Amino acid sequence: MGKPIVNYSKIHKSFGDVDVLKGINLDIKPGEKVALIGPSGSGKTTIIRMLMTLEQPTSGTILVNGENLWQMEKKGQLVPSDDKHLHAIRGDIGMVFQHFNLFPHMTIVENCMLAPALAKKNDKKEVKIQAVEMLEKVGLGDKINLYPAQLSGGQKQRVAMARALMMKPKVMLFDEVTSALDPELVGEVLEVIRDLAKEGEMAMILVTHEMDFALDIADRILFLNEGVIEEEGPPSELLVNPKSERLQDFLARFNKR
Amino acid sequence: MTWDWGVFFEVIPLIFKGLWITIGLTIACYLFAMIFGFFWVFVARIPSKTISWIFRWIAEFIRSTPPLVQLFFIFYAWPMVPVVGVTLNPFVAAILGLGLHFSTYLSEVYRSGIESVDKGQWEASTALNLSTKQKWLKIILPQAIPPTIPMLGNYLIIMFKEVPLASTIGVVAMLHMANDYGAQHWKYVEPLTVVALFFLLLSYPSALLISKLEKKYNRRFDKKTISTL
Ligand SMILES: Nc1ncnc2c1ncn2[C@@H]1O[C@H](COP(=O)(O)OP(=O)(O)O)[C@@H](O)[C@H]1O
Ligand SMILES: [Mg+2]
Numbered sequence: 506m507g508k509p510i511v512n513y514s515k516i517h518k519s520f521g522d523v524d525v526l527k528g529i530n531l532d533i534k535p536g537e538k539v540a541l542i543g544p545s546g547s548g549k550t551t552i553i554r555m556l557m558t559l560e561q562p563t564s565g566t567i568l569v570n571g572e573n574l575w576q577m578e579k580k581g582q583l584v585p586s587d588d589k590h591l592h593a594i595r596g597d598i599g600m601v602f603q604h605f606n607l608f609p610h611m612t613i614v615e616n617c618m619l620a621p622a623l624a625k626k627n628d629k630k631e632v633k634i635q636a637v638e639m640l641e642k643v644g645l646g647d648k649i650n651l652y653p654a655q656l657s658g659g660q661k662q663r664v665a666m667a668r669a670l671m672m673k674p675k676v677m678l679f680d681e682v683t684s685a686l687d688p689e690l691v692g693e694v695l696e697v698i699r700d701l702a703k704e705g706e707m708a709m710i711l712v713t714h715e716m717d718f719a720l721d722i723a724d725r726i727l728f729l730n731e732g733v734i735e736e737e738g739p740p741s742e743l744l745v746n747p748k749s750e751r752l753q754d755f756l757a758r759f760n761k762r
Numbered sequence: 763m764t765w766d767w768g769v770f771f772e773v774i775p776l777i778f779k780g781l782w783i784t785i786g787l788t789i790a791c792y793l794f795a796m797i798f799g800f801f802w803v804f805v806a807r808i809p810s811k812t813i814s815w816i817f818r819w820i821a822e823f824i825r826s827t828p829p830l831v832q833l834f835f836i837f838y839a840w841p842m843v844p845v846v847g848v849t850l851n852p853f854v855a856a857i858l859g860l861g862l863h864f865s866t867y868l869s870e871v872y873r874s875g876i877e878s879v880d881k882g883q884w885e886a887s888t889a890l891n892l893s894t895k896q897k898w899l900k901i902i903l904p905q906a907i908p909p910t911i912p913m914l915g916n917y918l919i920i921m922f923k924e925v926p927l928a929s930t931i932g933v934v935a936m937l938h939m940a941n942d943y944g945a946q947h948w949k950y951v952e953p954l955t956v957v958a959l960f961f962l963l964l965s966y967p968s969a970l971l972i973s974k975l976e977k978k979y980n981r982r983f984d985k986k987t988i989s990t991l
Contacts, residue, residue, distance in 0.1 A: 557885075557888070557889055558888060559885050559888060559889075588893075588894065592891060592893065595888075595889075595891055596891050598889075599889065600889040602882060602885065602886065602889075604882055605882075606880070606882035606883060606885060606886035607886075608883065608886070608901060608905075609905065610904050610905055619890070619892075619900060620890035620891065620892060623892060623893075623896050623900070624891060668890070669889065669890075672890060672891065
């Protein structure tokens with residue numbers, strides 16, 4: 506599959522004097538679907554937030570398409586990235602949040618149109634057509650003029666996905682996107698993600714507690730524990746025959762629920 | 763003394779003229795305060811700790827000293843300051859003095875509005891690769907400002923009632939006119955009553971309007987009130 510679209514190397518992250526991530530090395534290939542599992546507080550969210558440029562690593566490098574995300578060259582020296590540098594790179598990354606973060610003052614079609622309309626000198630009509638198509642794709646074609654407050658949690662999350670997809674990212678990050686939903690709404694959101702995964706060309710990193718789902722769609726699962734990737738492998742191997750004791754414990758706790 | 767209806771009706775048109783000056787001055791001061799209020803918000807966000815700290819203290823200082831002192835300073839003391847001192851016309855001095863004073867209050871209103879916007883809104887804007895300017899103009903301010911409109915309105919009314927302070931540096935508006943009339947005719951009660959009535963006539967309906975706005979904006983993003991179905 507060629508060179509990685511995302512590469513983490515020796516990534517450390519601390520908040521104050523708490524070391525949250527202690528040396529993360531990770532390659533994501535173009536189109537690869539990776540599920541990130543692990544106990545709460547193990548640093549899953551932090552890993553993907555650094556790629557979305559919402560959090561800066563304490564040390565180490567992240568490459569996106571071979572380009573250094575958090576550092577840039579200036580007069581022959583590596584210096585921390587400025588806004589412009591981050592802006593140029595993060596167009597390849599999209600993110601769906603646990604709590605949707607839709608813009609409440611806009612209709613859902615406006616939510617989807619905003620960024621592409623601002624980003625390029627696109628024709629507004631063309632952007633609108635695309636936005637409507639995207640909302641149809643997530644099953645909300647009849648709701649385009651509603652406001653986020655008028656939707657259920659599952660519908661909001663599908664809008665959030667449509668909005669992120671409008672930017673045509675090469676890597677999409679999902680941070681426990683079903684954990685704020687009522688149980689009966691989880692299925693409709695997972696269904697949309699499953700369809701996206703089948704389309705194939707977009708890489709995905711999914712932080713999730715839905716083990717069956719991970720087993721189903723992921724090419725690879727990473728088990729994060731106490732700031733390191735403790736174990737990784739294809740889902741059939743990792744979930745069925747976990748090697749480390751910690752992963753065994755973690756999975757046992759899940760199966761009990 | 764006896765109440766003289768003749769005087770009362772005689773001063774109404776006279777003071778009515780002053781009313782327009784008072785209203786004009788209020789609007790000018792308020793516009794200045796609204797714009798300058800953003801200045802304080804902006805400088806408080808400058809990454810340099812020292813600079814933002816200095817400006818925070820200047821704003822704090824302006825907020826905690828009486829506006830009358832500031833008016834006197836700008837009008838009487840500033841012209842005597844070497845190099846930067848200039849003599850200002852009373853109207854301009856009033857706009858600067860009262861506008862500056864209230865800008866520090868409005869900046870607090872803006873700040874509270876901005877802080878009330880969920881952190882996730884910033885993060886989603888970053889994830890969609892919006893520029894800093896786009897984040898502010900399209901996402902943050904459109905959510906931060908509407909809920910503060912009632913508070914902003916309250917400050918407009920408070921400012922309207924503070925504007926007579928400008929008569930102390932010679933701005934001839936309602937109060938000043940009433941006072942002059944009183945001095946000439948030795949009749950103070952009627953003209954000052956008219957002034958009070960005019961203030962009441964404007965302040966009270968404005969206050970009602972603001973409480974209406976308050977209800978409207980509190981419901982703004984609610985399901986039921988959105989009619990664009
Ligand atoms: N902004 C922050 N400031 C301080 N501590 C943080 C911050 N973000 C996360 N942490 C801490 O980092 C650890 C990992 O958090 P997180 O990445 O959210 O874990 P997970 O998503 O696996 O539950 C937690 O202990 C959390 O309290
Ligand atoms: Mg998390």
